[in-house]
Structures are given as C-alpha cells and as structure tokens.
Amino acid sequence: MATKTQELLTLEGAKIAIAAAEKKAKEMGLGMNIAVVDASTHLLHFSRMEGxxxxxxxxxxxxxxxxxxxxxxxxxxxxxxxxxxxxxGLGNTNGGRFTTFGGGLPIMNAKGEVLGGIGASTGTPAQDQQVVQAGVDALQEVLKGRVRAKL
Known part of the structure; x- marks a missing residue:
C-alpha cells in the first residue's frame, strides 16, 4: 500500500474537548491550563483559565x-x-518534554488510531486527569455520533 487515509483532529474538535475540560475544571473550582495537540504532537488549541x-x-x-x-x-x-x-530516565527524553505523571490522555478514534492528545496542569495529577478525561469523553460522544458537531 503506497498511501493511507488518516482521520485528523480539527480545531473544532479540539475546541469541543477544551470546552468540556474547562467546564470540569470550573466544577472542581480550579483554573487550569489545557492543551490539545494533533497526532503529530503539534499544538492545535490552548486555554489558560483564570487562576x-x-x-x-x-x-x-x-x-x-x-x-x-x-x-x-x-x-x-x-x-x-x-x-x-x-x-x-524516560522523563529526560524528547528534550525533557516526556511527562510521567497524570494529566495527559491520547485522543483516539474508533479504530484505535491516535488523533491527538490533551493535557491539563495546575491541580494535582489526579485533578488534572479528571479534567482531561472530561475533554476526551466529550469528544468521544461527538465521534460516536451521539452529539452533533461539525468536526
């Protein structure tokens, strides 16, 4: 096979994930930094909440x-x-960017392919994890067709 078609995470999809993550952070009483990257690990969307x-x-x-x-x-x-x-020593790889504590999740499609990733920071690793899980869950609802959105 000479080529492969791959789904891409769009800016609209990243905004859906961040909006849900922000909502969760607000419910928890936290101001968070929340980032979404595409499958190539490049920043797609970022939110810095108050606090x-x-x-x-x-x-x-x-x-x-x-x-x-x-x-x-x-x-x-x-x-x-x-x-x-x-x-x-894994945390010392990739120019020190490799993160080894909670608060980052991959965003996957139904085929198990990575579309991107979401990360949050300001709370504890467990709090950050809850925030990014809310973002992934919201985007999965859209990808499964349970919620309508333009991606």
Whole structure:
C-alpha cells in the first residue's frame, strides 16, 4: 500500500474537548491550563483559565505531547519511572518534554488510531486527569455520533 487515509483532529474538535475540560475544571473550582495537540504532537488549541499557574503552561502542552506521541495516558508511567523501574530516565527524553505523571490522555478514534492528545496542569495529577478525561469523553460522544458537531 503506497498511501493511507488518516482521520485528523480539527480545531473544532479540539475546541469541543477544551470546552468540556474547562467546564470540569470550573466544577472542581480550579483554573487550569489545557492543551490539545494533533497526532503529530503539534499544538492545535490552548486555554489558560483564570487562576491557572503560569509555570503549568508548558506542563499542560508537554502532557498532551506525551499522550499523543506515545499513545497512552501520562499516568501510566507513574510506577515505572522510579530508579530501578522499567522506564527509569524516560522523563529526560524528547528534550525533557516526556511527562510521567497524570494529566495527559491520547485522543483516539474508533479504530484505535491516535488523533491527538490533551493535557491539563495546575491541580494535582489526579485533578488534572479528571479534567482531561472530561475533554476526551466529550469528544468521544461527538465521534460516536451521539452529539452533533461539525468536526
């Protein structure tokens, strides 16, 4: 096969994910930095909510980068990156951008292909994880046709 057709995450899709993530953050009483990247790990959309930590901007982007680029949630590395762990030192790769704590999830299509990633930062890793999960869930509802939206 010489070519392959691949679905792309659009700006409209990224906005849907961020809107849902922002809603969840507000419900939790948190201001968050939230980033969505495309399948190539390039920033597609970003939101800095009131009260979000300035130092968390790049962390949110790097969580999305890691989730999309490695096709797994950043929380999956928690136990493997300590000294002696199977992935010890992984956080030093990719120019230090590889993130090994919760708050980043890949955005997948029904075929299991990565469309992008979403990352959030300012809360605890568990709070950040809840926020990005809300973004992924909202976008999945659209992709499954349960919610109408132009993607």
């Amino acid at each position: 979000a930590k300035i130092t968390s901007i790049s962390i949110a982007i790097d969580k999305a980068f890691t989730a999309a680029g490695h096709r797994v949630g950043t929380h999956m590395y928690k136990d493997a990156v300590w000294p002696g762990g199977a992935a010890y």
